[in-house]
Amino acid sequence: MEENANLLLKEIALHSGSFEVEEVANFANGIKVTKIKAPAADTTDISMQIEDIHTNFIRNAGFSIKSDVGHAPTLLNAGLTTNFIYKVTGITSEQAEEINAIDTRTKNKDRMAKIAEYGGSVEYYGMNHDGFKRNLIMVDSSMPEIIGNMLLYFYSEDVKDCDKLVEMLGERDPLGYGDAMMYTYKFKKFLCSCALGMKPAKPWDGLDEANGGYIIVKADGEILAYHIYNRNFFEQYLLDNTILERASTSRHEYMSLYEEDGEMFIKMNLQVRFR
Known part of the structure; x- marks a missing residue:
């Protein structure tokens, strides 16, 4: 998975517009991923099960994803x-x-x-x-x-x-x-x-x-996650x-x-x- 992720990051940085990476497409099909983009009307791009390490409470939560790889996204x-x-x-x-x-x-x-x-x-x-x-x-x-x-x-x-x-x-x-x-x-x-x-x-x-919360993919591929519990930090990030x-x-x-x-x-x- 890491190899395919690195390959995709490299190809995105090299291309503009639509393109296909055959190796990544085959990998996605193999793990039954047929859609990589949420409907435009949806804010949630991915749902994950989150466990609070302080309370041991487990819940499903939706995250919005914004990527700086390629063009800067709109808010x-x-x-x-x-x-x-x-x-x-x-x-x-x-x-x-x-x-x-x-x-x-x-x-x-x-x-x-x-x-x-x-x-x-x-x-x-x-x-x-x-x-x-x-x-x-x-x-x-x-x-x-x-x-x-x-x-x-x-x-x-x-x-x-x-x-x-x-x-x-x-x-x-x-x-x-x-x-x-x-x-x-x-x-x-x-x-x-x-x-x-x-x-x-x-x-x-x-x-x-x-x-x-929000998941930010930086231009170098580093991933930042802002949990809704850290709302003050997230709001400052947006302003800055x-x-x-x-x-x-x-x-x-x-x-x-x-x-x-x-x-x-x-x-x-x-x-x-x-x-």
């Missing part, structure tokens, strides 16, 4: 459901057309810069999907506003590390908490909820689907190792100014990826 995938809406003031229709025509390699940042250059103001307004908004409120009643402000910093100032963005929230205090730790605590809960079961388009009951990422603007229909009922708006998209 929260982009979609139309993950668009946040912002109200824009101080911009004319003619200026909006000019801003939307910006098509540089860094067009998202450049469009935001042009809005500021024209004296425009951008403020969080709401969310594109009521289901995702409901799920965020399940995590914390202020979570839509927290992430809304974080996205504004991300697209305006090109800061992508989640830990740094949370620091910016604490310094600027857009919700008036008077305590920077409030933002850190709440955002960690959001990341952990994403990791253990919450998805944007699916009504969430607040329960952990991956009720065992995630970034916000720009998804396709055309596919997810965001970062273009538009008018509705005589007012100007723009959408920004949320996607979270491991570093």
Whole structure:
């Protein structure tokens, strides 16, 4: 088994896209493994029997697996459901057309810069999907506003590390908490909820689907396991190792100014990826 595992690790590092390793495929068939990927709707990738060495209690627990071998995995995938809406003031229709025509390699940042250059103001307004908004409120009643402000910093100032963005929230205090730790605590809960079961388009009951924890496969093949009992360590790991990422603007229909009922708006998209 170890020989096949090492071979698979080596081949993954050498290839991109889909490929087959005949020796590993034969081994998998021999041990009756016919599926190597859980359905997209499932958070649990593997179920294991865990024995607590302190209590001798044995239970079956589900773990989610993320691999750094190859491309860094996503924690929260982009979609139309993950668009946040912002109200824009101080911009004319003619200026909006000019801003939307910006098509540089860094067009998202450049469009935001042009809005500021024209004296425009951008403020969080709401969310594109009521289901995702409901799920965020399940995590914390202020979570839509927290992430809304974080996205504004991300697209305006090109800061992508989640830990740094949370620091910016604490310094600027857009919700008036008077305590920077409030933002850190709440955002960690959001990341952990994403990791253990919450998805944007699916009504969430607040329960952990991956009720065992998380398994991380590092780029060199080393395996780290974060048990749910060590939740504080796991939450800190997520904060220290995630970034916000720009998804396709055309596919997810965001970062273009538009008018509705005589007012100007723009959408920004949320996607979270491991570093």
